[in-house]
Amino acid sequence: MISAPVAVLGAGVSGRAAANLVAHLGGTAVIYDEQGTGEIRSNFRPGDHRMVIVSPGFAPRHAWVVEARSAGLVCLAEVDFASLFWRGAVVAITGTNGKTTLTELLTYALNAAGVDAWSVGNIGAAFSQIVVDRDGGAPDSIAVCEISSFQAEMLRHFRADAAIWTNFAEDHLERHGSMQAYFEAKWRLFERAVGGEVFAGSSVQRAAARFGQSLPDSAVIDTEDPAGDVLLRGTVFEDQPQRENFLLAAAWWRAAGLREPVLYAAAQSFTIGPHRLANVAENAGVTWWNDSKATNFHAVEAALTKFGSQVILIAGGRAKGGDMAGFVERISPRIKQVLLIGETRNILATFLGAAAVPHRVCVDLADAVNAAANLATAGDHVLLSPGFSSLDAFRGYADRGQQFETLVRALAAADPVSL
Incomplete structure (x- = not known):
């Protein structure tokens, strides 16, 4: 039995599950989130609680976590809390x-x-x-x-x-x-x-x-x-x-x-999950690949090793830090053209230009897919392997991948040479 109300930071999957577990144990949970609406509170009150369960989206240095620790509250990560039971x-x-x-x-x-x-x-x-x-x-x-x-x-x-x-x-x-x-x-x-x-x-x-x-x-x-x-x-x-x-x-x-x-x-x-280097379609001899789950440089580099020829790469998104110049240098031998999307498209264009890698800055994912279709010739591979977070323009990597597949299949439907 948990006697005092438990604060839960984050209203996502982890936060709501933690609140459910608190209720399952006979306690009461109060969910806090910066985008709080309805029963989700946006004004954290550490004085009302003795324990805080922290969703992974809240870094240890987040103001609410710092306030909770300063007030002497027990602070547990969601997986930490769950593992106890x-x-x-x-x-x-x-x-x-x-x-x-x-x-x-x-x-x-x-x-x-x-x-x-x-x-x-x-x-x-x-x-x-x-x-x-x-x-x-x-x-x-x-x-x-x-x-x-x-x-x-x-x-x-x-x-x-x-x-x-x-x-x-x-x-x-x-x-x-x-x-x-x-x-x-x-x-x-x-x-x-x-x-x-x-x-x-x-x-x-x-x-x-x-x-x-x-x-x-x-x-x-x-x-x-x-x-x-x-x-x-x-x-x-x-x-x-x-x-x-x-x-x-x-x-x-x-x-x-x-x-x-x-x-x-x-x-x-075993069947691998979606958005992991999945073959989406082949049309007019061009093969299209969805690797939207590749949200870091290492994942993109691993994906590129699959192909024996140069690739038309769709890349970009929200930055997560890291050495972009080094990333560009490592992938450049495997690239025919890079089509750039998302918040990092302009800074990536700078590094690609410095490395003399062919590239184009695109308005959005649809623009990139259309550009790839115009550029690709028989035998080419078009690869969505962004290397960055999807949260600048999409709900997540799955949303990004689903939109890519929809766009590719629409192209194939318009010109169904060999889908």
């Missing part, structure tokens, strides 16, 4: 890229093995809501919990029975300020795997050495130059970048004492 095991997954697919794969494979497993966390199903829906879960249940750096940086009570870190690259510097701070936010997840096992990709090992941390040899999986695996032929995990996810899944799977044939069978039938 989960009776099952937790496998926690983080990484700059790949963490959603790895979370989905492990959950899918565990269910195929007859384990009661649930994907929770940053994947879109708040941990708190699963705790409510499953009434805390059974002792043999497993929460496969995707943890972003925003969620990890405030962890205090969360404990993982195992933690997997896919890779580490430039991202979210608008929040963390530096690569070291971004690394340290994610490293907190490994610190919460007390007594559990940890697994990390090759780039994580290099980052750990750079920032004064170390990993046991047994924890490091060679994810960047793996040998071929005939058992993955024809699956989404046959090649990079998805091969990295399977290697890490297999490392944990073996350590957990589970039968490998079950994992390989799951890989054969």
Whole structure:
């Protein structure tokens, strides 16, 4: 029983789920959000509460979080709070890229093995809501919990029975300020795997050495130059970048004492989520790809490795920090033309111009798709892989990807050469 009203910061998926869990436990929650309307309050009153549950959208330095701590309130991240009431095991997954697919794969494979497993966390199903829906879960249940750096940086009570870190690259510097701070936010997840096992990709090992941390040899999986695996032929995990996810899944799977044939069978039938390097259409010999979930430089670079020829790239959005000049330099050999959208289109144009990379500044996504259609010739690939946040012009990366697919299919319908 929670006796005093609990403040919940954030009216999104995590915040509302946390409020539901508070109610499930017999308490009362008051939701605060800067865009508050109706029952959602926009004027935070720390004096009315003893505990605050913080959604991942609220940074530790946010004025309301600072006020709560200054007033002596207990401040918990949403996943931290939820984990206190989960009776099952937790496998926690983080990484700059790949963490959603790895979370989905492990959950899918565990269910195929007859384990009661649930994907929770940053994947879109708040941990708190699963705790409510499953009434805390059974002792043999497993929460496969995707943890972003925003969620990890405030962890205090969360404990993982195992933690997997896919890779580490430039991202979210608008929040963390530096690569070291971004690394340290994610490293907190490994610190919460007390007594559990940890697994990390090759780039994580290099980052750990750079920032004064170390990993046991047994924890490091060679994810960047793996040998071929005939058992993955024809699956989404046959090649990079998805091969990295399977290697890490297999490392944990073996350590957990589970039968490998079950994992390989799951890989054969596993379907990757939308907006992850998905083939949308082929028209007049031009292939169109939706990789809207690529919201950082590393994801774009990984996507470009799929193509043997130069690509017409649609890129841009809301900046998240990072070395744009370095990004442009790395991708330039793989680019035929860049069509620029979003808030970063003009600054990206400056760097592309300096690197002599062909580019065009577009009014919006529709303009970019039309420009690509006019520019592309048979054999070309048009790739939406923005490298930036979608929140400048879209509700999220899924909205951006859906709009792209709608535009592409409208083009194909108007000229249905070989859809």
